[in-house]
Every structure is written in structure tokens, then in C-alpha cells.
Amino acid sequence: xxxxxxxxxxxxxxxxxxxxxxxxxxxxxxxxxxxxxxxxxxxxxxxxxxxxxxxxxxxxxxxxxxxxxxxxxxxxxxxxxxxxxxxxxxxxxxxxxxxxxxxxxxxxxxxxxxxxxxxxxxxxxxxxxxxxxxxxxxxxxxxxxxxxxxxxxxxxxxxxxxxxxxxxxxxxxxxxxxxxxxxxxxxxxxxxxxxxxxxxxxxxxxxxxxxxxxxxxxxxxxxxxxxxxxxxxxxxxxxxxxxxxxxxxxxxxxxxxxxxxxxxxxxxxxxxxxxxxxxxxxxxxxxxxxxxxxxxxxxxxxxxxxxxxxxxxxxxxxxxxxxxxxxxxxxxxxxxxxxxxxxxxxxxxxxxxxxxxxxxxxxxxxxxxxxxxxxxxxxxxxxxxxxxxxxxxxxxxxxxxxxxxxxxxxxxxxxxxxxxxxxxxxxxxxxxxxxxxxxxxxxxxxxxxxxxxxxxxxxxxxxxxxxxxxxxxxxxxxxxxxxxxxxxxxxxxxxxxxxxxxxxxxxxxxxxxxxxxxxxxxxxxxxxxxxxxxxxxxxxxxxxxxxxxxxxxxxxxxxxxxxxxxxxxxxxxxxxxxxxxxxxxxxxxxxxxxxxxxxxxxxxxxxxxxxxxxxxxxxxxxxxxxxxxxxxxxxxxxxxxxxxxxxxxxxxxxxxxxxxxxxxxxxxxxxxxxxxxxxxxxxxxxxxxxxxxxxxxxxxxxxxxxxxxxxxxxxxxxxxxxxxxxxxxxxxxxxxxxxxxxxxxxxxxxxxxxxxxxxxxxxxxxxxxxxxxxxxxxxxxxxxxxxxxxxxxxxxxxxxxxxxxxxxxxxxxxxxxxxxxxxxxxxxxxxxxxxxxxxxxxxxxxxxxxxxxxxxxxxxxxxxxxxxxxxxxxxxxxxxxxxxxxxxxxxxxxxxxxxxxxxxxxxxxxxxxxxxxxxxxxxxxxxxxxxxxxxxxxx
Numbered sequence: 001x002x003x004x005x006x007x008x009x010x011x012x013x014x015x016x017x018x019x020x021x022x023x024x025x026x027x028x029x030x031x032x033x034x035x036x037x038x039x040x041x042x043x044x045x046x047x048x049x050x051x052x053x054x055x056x057x058x059x060x061x062x063x064x065x066x067x068x069x070x071x072x073x074x075x076x077x078x079x080x081x082x083x084x085x086x087x088x089x090x091x092x093x094x095x096x097x098x099x100x101x102x103x104x105x106x107x108x109x110x111x112x113x114x115x116x117x118x119x120x121x122x123x124x125x126x127x128x129x130x131x132x133x134x135x136x137x138x139x140x141x142x143x144x145x146x147x148x149x150x151x152x153x154x155x156x157x158x159x160x161x162x163x164x165x166x167x168x169x170x171x172x173x174x175x176x177x178x179x180x181x182x183x184x185x186x187x188x189x190x191x192x193x194x195x196x197x198x199x200x201x202x203x204x205x206x207x208x209x210x211x212x213x214x215x216x217x218x219x220x221x222x223x224x225x226x227x228x229x230x231x232x233x234x235x236x237x238x239x240x241x242x243x244x245x246x247x248x249x250x251x252x253x254x255x256x257x258x259x260x261x262x263x264x265x266x267x268x269x270x271x272x273x274x275x276x277x278x279x280x281x282x283x284x285x286x287x288x289x290x291x292x293x294x295x296x297x298x299x300x301x302x303x304x305x306x307x308x309x310x311x312x313x314x315x316x317x318x319x320x321x322x323x324x325x326x327x328x329x330x331x332x333x334x335x336x337x338x339x340x341x342x343x344x345x346x347x348x349x350x351x352x353x354x355x356x357x358x359x360x361x362x363x364x365x366x367x368x369x370x371x372x373x374x375x376x377x378x379x380x381x382x383x384x385x386x387x388x389x390x391x392x393x394x395x396x397x398x399x400x401x402x403x404x405x406x407x408x409x410x411x412x413x414x415x416x417x418x419x420x421x422x423x424x425x426x427x428x429x430x431x432x433x434x435x436x437x438x439x440x441x442x443x444x445x446x447x448x449x450x451x452x453x454x455x456x457x458x459x460x461x462x463x464x465x466x467x468x469x470x471x472x473x474x475x476x477x478x479x480x481x482x483x484x485x486x487x488x489x490x491x492x493x494x495x496x497x498x499x500x501x502x503x504x505x506x507x508x509x510x511x512x513x514x515x516x517x518x519x520x521x522x523x524x525x526x527x528x529x530x531x532x533x534x535x536x537x538x539x540x541x542x543x544x545x546x547x548x549x550x551x552x553x554x555x556x557x558x559x560x561x562x563x564x565x566x567x568x569x570x571x572x573x574x575x576x577x578x579x580x581x582x583x584x585x586x587x588x589x590x591x592x593x594x595x596x597x598x599x600x601x602x603x604x605x606x607x608x609x610x611x612x613x614x615x616x617x618x619x620x621x622x623x624x625x626x627x628x629x630x631x632x633x634x635x636x637x638x639x640x641x642x643x644x645x646x647x648x649x650x651x652x653x654x655x656x657x658x659x660x661x662x663x664x665x666x667x668x669x670x671x672x673x674x675x676x677x678x679x680x681x682x683x684x685x686x687x688x689x690x691x692x693x694x695x696x697x698x699x700x701x702x703x704x705x706x707x708x709x710x711x712x713x714x715x716x717x718x719x720x721x722x723x724x725x726x727x728x729x730x731x732x733x734x735x736x737x738x739x740x741x742x743x744x745x746x747x748x749x750x751x752x753x754x755x756x757x758x759x760x761x762x763x764x765x766x767x768x769x770x771x772x773x774x775x776x777x778x779x780x781x782x783x784x785x786x787x788x789x790x791x792x793x794x795x796x797x798x799x800x801x802x803x804x805x806x807x808x809x810x811x812x813x814x815x816x817x818x819x820x821x822x823x824x825x826x827x828x829x830x831x832x833x834x835x836x837x838x839x840x841x842x843x844x845x846x847x848x849x850x851x852x853x854x855x856x857x858x859x860x861x862x863x864x865x866x867x868x869x870x871x872x873x874x875x876x877x878x879x880x881x882x883x884x885x886x887x888x889x890x891x892x893x894x895x896x897x898x899x900x901x902x903x904x905x906x907x908x909x910x911x912x913x914x915x916x917x918x919x920x921x922x923x924x925x926x927x928x929x930x931x932x933x934x935x936x937x938x939x
Contacts, residue, residue: 002089002150003890004044005099008073010126011065013039016922021930022074022892024908029894031913036923037894040911044892047072047104048152049117049144059113062106066921071126072104090119092149097121103129105137117143171831171844175816178831178848179780179803182817185852186779191772192812198765205758209751216747223744226737232728239722246715253692254701254708256684263677270671273663284660287653294646301639308632315625370570377563399440402462411453412445419443419490420544426522427485427505432542433524433535434482434503438496439543440464467493480504482520770807777805780817786851787819797822798847819848907931 004022009015013036020040029037042052042061052058062070078100080087090100101124106115116137118129138146173181183189395403395417406413417439422428441464444453450468457466470491477483483500503526504519506512512519512527520526524535540559685693705711784800791798801818804811820828823840831844893907912927 002100002152003077004892005075005077007040007044007047008071008126009040009043010071010073011062011067012043012070012072013061013064014916014921014923015039015065015926018926020911020926020928021909022890023077024930025890026906027890027892027909027911028907029892029911029913030897032897032915035913035915037913040913040926041892041894043072044074046115047074047102049140049147058106058115062108062113068108070106072106073126073129074102075099075123076102089150090146093119093146095119095121099123101129105130115140119146171841171848173831175803175818175831176814178819179815179817182779182783182852183776186783188772188776188779191775195765195768195772198761202758202762202765205754205761209755209758212747212751212754216744216751219740219744219747223737223740226733226740229728229733230737232726233731233733236722236727236729239718239727243715243718243722246711246718249692250701250705251708251711251715252684253688253698254705254711256681256688256693257698257701258708259677260681260685263674263681266670266674267678270667270674273667284653284656287649287656291646291649291653294642294649298639298642298646301635301642305632305635305639308628308635312625312628312632315621315628318621318624366570366573370567373563373566373570377560377567381560395440398460398462399464402442402457402460405456405460406442406453409449409452409456411449411456413442413453414445414490415439416441416443416492416496417543419488419492421487421489422485422544423487424485427482428542428544429524429536430482430505430520430522430526431485432537432544434500434520434526435544436535436537436541438465441493441496442466443470443491443493444468465493469494471497473497477501478504766807773805773807777802780805783817783851787847790847790851791821796843796847797828798844799828819844821847 006019006021006023008017008019010017012018015036029040031037038053039061042056042058045052046058046061052060076089076099078088078090078095079098088096090096099122101120101122103118103120103124103126104115105118106113116139118132118137120129120136180189183192394400395415399415403413403415416435420435422431442453442457442462444450444467447468450466453466453468456462471494472491473483473488474497478501481501482503482505483497485505486500502518504512504515504517506515506519506521508521509525509527509532512521512525518528520535524537526533526535691697701711705714780800780802784802787798787800799820799822801820803815803817805815806812819831821830821840821844822828829840907929908931910929912929914924914927916923
């Protein structure tokens with residue numbers, strides 16, 4: 001390390017031109033505050049390529065001089081430290097003289113200041129150096145490298161750059177701060193920072209890799225989407241090919257095959273029909289013969305019926321004559337009996353009164369019976385008149401009222417009684433009985449009206465079901481079910497349809513017991529899982545169909561006839577009772593029944609004599625008439641049966657003839673149609689490729705599709721998929737997928753390479769820092785040794801504790817350098833624990849400071865210390881001065897003017913500065929006080 005020998009300033013700050021010697025171990029710069037002490041230090045820092053203190057720059061000092069240029073020139077020692085020239089500090093710059101001139105030129109260029117440097121062998125003045133060409137000058141970076149090669153290491157440079165007040169406050173640093181300062185001064189922190197930069201760069205690369213991974217994932221997702229689109233395109237092509245195959249091959253071939261099979265089946269059926277035609281002709285001949293026999297039987301029955309009609313008229317006439325002859329005599333016989341009864345009681349007043357009372361009660365009874373019968377007759381007549389003009393039997397009042405409420409609410413509906421008719425009248429009684437509970441079930445046409453209809457039914461207290469879900473009767477029902485005997489013209493509840501479909505019709509209860517299950521007889525005897533019971537409904541209560549109205553009418557007419565006969569009988573009895581009552585009343589008034597019997601005895605005797613013969617004649621005529629009526633009824637029944645059988649046989653023969661003729665016509669037409677179909681089938685087969693219509697190919701198609709209908713359904717399904725599905729139709733998607741696949745493979749390979757490269761770099765940086773930890777430990781050991789040696793020079797025990805250093809970010813960030821001092825054997829004190837005096841604090845700071853620049857390989861050097869003696873007493877100033885003299889380094893100290901002359905005691909050269917007088921451009925010259933040294937600094 002070289003030493004400073006002299007310094008010359010030209011137009012630096014307010015110094016016009018100043019030269020001062022620096023060839024001493026300790027140079028003290030003294031002067032009042034603001035006299036330019038720090039200015040001189042900043043001049044030397046600028047000359048050495050360091051930064052100025054306090055945030056000032058060389059431009060600030062150059063601008064104050066108000067000149068076009070400023071110069072800084074220093075002579076430094078270049079004598080070898082050994083016997084060889086290569087040991088000279090500036091030997092690397094090919095400067096071998098004992099003295100080297102260092103120059104800094106600061107010039108104004110375009111309003112800004114620039115500095116350039118030069119070092120030359122020997123002693124050269126500023127004027128001579130100003131004549132040098134620009135190629136001899138160098139920039140700041142090159143200058144710093146030259147000085148570093150001469151011994152001004154970065155560690156010394158950082159120490160020299162410490163600002164005012166920092167040099168005596170090093171002991172106030174924390175262990176972590178002190179360790180960082182050590183690493184910074186010795187250049188290790190820069191390496192660590194570069195490792196941090198490398199790690200940051202690796203993390204940045206890792207983020208880039210993650211970003212690339214994300215982009216690759218996005219690209220892979222796009223590739224997957226393209227793969228799906230390619231698959232969709234391929235499926236779309238397959239669907240198109242399938243549709244074309246179904247439309248051009250499968251469906252036509254299967255339709256042709258099925259049509260050919262149907263044609264062959266039709267031809268076989270025609271052959272069978274031709275065989276059956278002969279049997280049909282024989283059956284028709286038999287029907288004609290049977291029809292002739294039936295016609296003859298019908299004529300005989302008709303003739304017999306005519307004969308019986310004539311006999312009935314004659315017998316009726318005989319009966320009427322006998323009856324007319326008998327009636328007067330019968331009346332006289334009754335009169336005689338009444339008189340005898342009255343005569344038996346007329347002698348007893350009490351019995352006569354009882355007789356009168358009895359006849360009066362009988363009159364009253366007959367009168368009430370007549371009134372009841374008359375009322376029943378009027379009701380039947382009213383019901384019969386109500387049926388006039390009706391298509392169906394009228395519903396009850398409650399049904400009419402509820403249906404009117406539904407109509408007012410706009411709810412479309414119908415009742416089951418309006419939509420069911422009896423197809424087979426022989427099963428009307430069974431159907432009426434079974435359907436009686438369901439007559440007035442209301443079926444809604446819209447299920448959405450259900451809630452409103454329920455509300456109306458609840459309000460009206462409607463006792464029958466209201467159904468919203470209904471269905472049509474299926475086309476095919478069991479032939480022996482009760483449902484088959486009914487016709488429906490509207491929807492009905494599903495439960496009713498299923499119930500009627502499950503009831504079998506049987507001829508009687510014995511047949512029902514044999515078949516088991518649920519059945520009903522024509523007489524409406526019904527059996528289910530619970531047992532059997534009769535569901536008989538009187539004809540006057542029939543409800544379903546037009547025939548129900550006729551049945552009701554006939555039943556009501558029959559009732560009217562019965563009521564009329566009953567009224568006639570009651571009227572006749574009333575007349576007889578009335579006559580007897582009047583006779584009893586006359587007897588009570590004195591009229592004698594016995595007297596009247598005596599007066600008419602002859603008449604009554606003649607009646608008794610003649611009446612039995614007349615009555616016998618009437619009875620015989622009545623018997624003959626009854627026998628003829630029975631025979632007439634049998635003949636009438638036989639005539640009706642013969643007429644029905646004849647008409648049935650005639651209709652059957654006619655239908656058979658029509659069927660045979662129609663069958664013959666259909667046979668001929670069907671034959672022509674099948675022959676045409678056979679020709680078309682052969683023509684269609686010729687249009688197909690031969691491989692399509694081989695038995696194996698046809699069987700394969702049937703195995704795959706079963707029939708043409710299934711193939712058609714498959715074709716519609718494929719067409720619906722093509723029309724309604726989301727398909728990829730762009731054929732270029734396959735090329736895009738192939739290109740993107742290649743791109744994804746390339747990106748994957750590149751990403752893997754980058755990931756591997758980054759991992760290798762990370763491992764390499766980690767391993768390099770692992771090895772550099774040894775350098776850090778060596779630096780700390782070196783500094784520990786320096787502090788310990790400097791403490792011995794200062795008479796202080798200084799001991800540094802080596803920190804734990806490891807290749808870990810957290811360990812390095814938390815590591816600190818603990819330094820302990822022992823002054824005068826009073827015990828150890830730390831860096832800034834408050835137990836040391838002010839002088840001890842300064843001495844600790846100087847030990848720490850000088851330890852930063854102490855180098856055994858390059859002894860010497862110089863240090864700038866700004867006011868090291870501030871606030872120290874005489875004893876501490878002596879201790880600090882003794883320490884500075886013992887370190888063999890060159891110190892440039894600053895101190896204010898003070899009355900304590902001890903601060904100048906260690907100085908070999910004292911430079912005294914003065915303040916610039918107000919109004920003057922330049923500051924006063926710097927005074928120099930030199931002391932002859934006792935020994936050379938190189939001894």
C-alpha cells in the first residue's frame with residue numbers, strides 16, 4: 001500500500017492554489033468549524049476515486065471555484081517493499097519510479113462537470129500534465145482498478161469513505177451491522193449480494209418457468225380442446241357415414257327384404273284362400289237349404305198364429321157373453337149376502353152401531369189407499385212426462401247444480417253417465433249395477449282445473465268423485481270382460497277402465513264359481529275378493545245410453561197400468577162399502593133388511609139356482625181363453641224365434657255371399673298386386689350390389705337392426721344427432737391439432753431443459769456459496785486477528801467471537817460479530833453496552849476501524865479520521881495518540897481549534913486552515929507545521 005507524500009489543489013472549492021506536505025505518519029488538519037478541513041479530505045477522496053462525504057460531490061467543489069477547470073495532484077510513495085521492482089505498489093501500471101504523480105482533472109463540458117484521471121512516473125507539475133493528450137487520461141472505473149492494483153483495496157476505500165462522525169461510532173453498531181460492515185469492507189458482502197442476485201435471478205427464472213408451465217398448461221388445455229374437437233369432427237364424419245350407409249344401403253335393403261318376405265307370405269295366403277274357396281261354396285249350399293227349411297217353419301208358425309188369433313177371438317166373445325150373463329146375478333147374490341149380514345145385526349142396536357162404525361172405517365181406509373195410489377200414479381205420470389224429449393235419463397238435482405257451478409267457472413268437464421253406452425243389451429243389468437256408484441263421477445278435461453273444481457265440490461258438498469287424470473279406453477280389451485260390453489265416447493278414469501277390464505262375464509253363478517277371480521252374471525250378481533253380492537238395478541233406474549231411457553219409459557208405463565188397475569179395484573171396493581154403509585144407516589133409521597129379504601126371496605132363490613151354471617160357463621170360457629192365451633204366447637214366441645232365425649240365416653247367407661264375392665274380388669286384386677310387387681322386388685334386387693343381398697349380408701343386417709323400422713329409427717336418431725348436436729365441421733382442426741401437438745412437445749422439452757438448467761444453476765450457486773462460507777469464515781478470523789493485535793497495541797484486551805456461518809439465508813441474515821473489550825482489567829465490555837467511557841468508546845471505534853484496513857500482505861496505508869479527539873480528556877487523547885503511532889499506518893486527522901494541545905502531540909505534520917473572509921473569492925493559504933520524525937515509518 002502506498003503512502004501520500006504531498007497534495008496540491010488548484011481551483012478546488014475556495015482554494016486558489018494550495019500545496020501541502022503529507023509525508024508523515026500522522027497528519028492533523030486543524031482549524032475552526034467551516035474552515036475547510038472536510039474539504040481537504042474530500043479532495044483526497046476525489047483524487048482517490050472515492051465518494052465525498054455529507055452528500056456532497058466533486059461537482060459542488062468545482063462549481064464554487066467559478067473556474068473552467070479544477071486540478072487535484074498528489075505525490076505518492078512508490079518505493080518497493082522488498083528488493084524487487086515488482087514489489088512496488090504501481091508496478092502493475094508499469095510505473096517503477098520511487099514517486100508517482102496522481103492527477104485528477106475536473107472540467108466543465110456543456111454545463112456539466114466531468115473528471116478524468118492520470119498517473120505518471122515521477123514528479124510532474126500541473127502545467128506539464130495539462131499538455132498531455134486525451135489518450136493518457138482515464139475514467140473513474142479504470143482509475144479505481146489501477147489504485148486497487150496499487151494497494152488501495154475496496155476495504156480501504158470503504159474505510160476512507162466513512163463520513164464525519166462515523167469513524168468514532170463504529171462501536172455503536174450492532175453485531176449484525178458490524179459483521180455486514182466487515183463483509184462490505186473486505187468485499188465479501190458484494191459477493192454475497194451477487195449470490196443474492198443470483199438467487200433472485202434463479203427465483204425470477206423459476207417464476208418464468210412457472211409462467212411457462214402455466215402457459216404450457218394453457219396450451220395443453222387448448223390442445224385437449226383441439227383433441228376434443230378432432231374427436232368431435234371424427235365422430236361427425238362417422239355419423240355422416242352412418243347416415244349415408246343407413247339411407248343408401250341398410251334401410252333400402254331391409255325394406256326390400258321385408259317387402260319380398262311380405263310378398264311371399266301374401267302368395268302363400270292366396271294359395272290357402274284358393275283351397276278354402278271350395279269349402280266356402282259347400283257351406284253356402286248348406287246355408288241355402290237351411291234357409292228354405294227355416295222359411296217353411298216360419299210359414300207354418302205364421303199360419304198357426306193366425307188360427308190361434310181366430311180361436312182367441314171366439315173364446316173371448318164366449319167369455320164376455322158368459323160374464324155379462326153372470327154379472328147381474330152375481331150382484332143380486334152379493335145383495336142377498338149383504339142383507340143377510342145386516343139382518344143378523346139389525347135386531348141388536350149395539351152390533352148395528354159397530355157395523356156402521358166398521359164400514360165407516362173401511363170407507364176411510366179405502367179413501368186413503370185411493371189417495372196413495374193416485375199420488376203414486378201422478379208421480380209416475382210426471383216422471384214419464386219428464387222423459388219426453390230427453391235423449392238420456394235426467395240426472396239428480398245435486399248433479400245438475402254442481403255441473404252448473406262448473407260451467408259458470410269455465411271448467412270443461414263431463415260425467416260418466418253421458419259418455420258410456422251399453423253395447424250388448426243382454427248385459428245391461430250387469431253394467432247398470434256395476435256402474436251405478438260411478439254414474440255421476442265428474443271427469444275434468446284440463447288437469448289444471450283440479451284445485452278449483454275441488455274447491456267447488458267442497459262448497460257444494462258433492463258426494464261423487466271429481467277426477468282430473470283420465471285416459472282413453474284401449475283399442476283392444478279382453479273379449480270376455482265387462483269392459484267389452486260397453487262403449488265409451490270420452491275419456492274415463494284409469495282405475496275404472498282397469499276395474500271393468502278385470503271383471504269377467506259369466507252366464508251364471510255356477511260358471512263363475514268354476515272360473516274364479518272377479519266375475520259378474522247377466523243378472524248382476526257380482527263376485528270379487530271380498531265375496532259375492534247382487535248389484536241388481538230396477539229397469540226404471542237404468543241410466544246409461546238411449547236404451548236406458550226406453551227401459552225407464554216402459555217401466556213407468558207398467559207402473560201406471562198397475563196403479564190404474566189398483567185404482568179401479570179400490571173404486572169398486574169403495575162402491576160396495578158405500579152401498580153397505582148406506583144400508584146400515586137405513587137400518588139404523590128403521591129400515592128392515594129382513595123385510596127386504598122376504599120381499600125379494602123369490603128373486604134371490606132364482607139367482608141361487610141359475611148362478612152356479614152361469615159361473616161354471618164363465619170359468620170354462622176363462623179356462624179356454626187362458627189356455628189359448630198361453631198357446632198363443634207360445635206360438636207367438638215360436639213365430640218370433642222362427643222369424644229371427646230366418647232373418648239371421650238370410651242375413652248370414654247374404655253376408656256369406658257378399659264375403660265370398662268380396663273375397664274373390666280381393667283375391668284377384670291381391671294376386672295382381674302381389675305379382676306387381678314381385679316384379680318390383682326383382683327389379684330392386686337388380687339395382688343393389690350383389691354383396692348387399694346375399695343371405696349372410698341380410699342376416700347380418702337383421703342381427704344389427706332387427707328390421708327396417710329399427711333401421712329407420714336409427715337413421716332418424718343419427719339425423720337428430722347431426723342436427724341438434726354440437727359438432728366440429730372444420731377439417732382443418734386436425735392439422736391444427738397436429739401442429740399444436742408438435743408445439744406442445746417442443747415447449748415441454750424446452751421447459752424441461754430450462755427447469756433442469758435452472759436447477760443445476762441453483763445447485764451450483766448453492767454449492768459455490770457453500771464453499772464461499774469458508775472465505776467468510778477466513779475474513780472474520782482475519783478481522784478477529786486484526787482487532788486482537790490492535791488491542792494489544794492499544795493496551796486493551798480485544799476479543800471477537802466468531803459467528804456461526806452456514807449456507808442458509810436465515811443463518812446468514814441473523815449472524816452477528818460480537819467483540820468484547822477489557823480496559824484496565826475491569827472486566828469485559830461489549831460494543832455499545834454503556835459501560836465504557838467516552839475515550840474508551842473512541843478507542844474501541846478506532847480499533848474496529850483500523851482493523852478493517854489492516855493487511856499483513858500490504859502493510860501501511862492511510863486513513864482519514866474526522867475529529868477523533870472530540871470530547872476526550874487529556875488522558876484519553878494520549879491513549880488514542882499512542883495507539884495511532886503504534887499502528888505503522890498513515891492517518892489524516894481533523895480537529896477543531898482547541899486549547900488542548902495534547903491533540904497535536906502525535907502529529908508529525910499539522911495543516912492549519914482558516915475561514916474564507918467575507919467578500920473574498922479565495923480562502924487564506926493553509927499553514928503547515930512539520931515535526932522531524934524520530935524514525936522512519938518503514939522501520
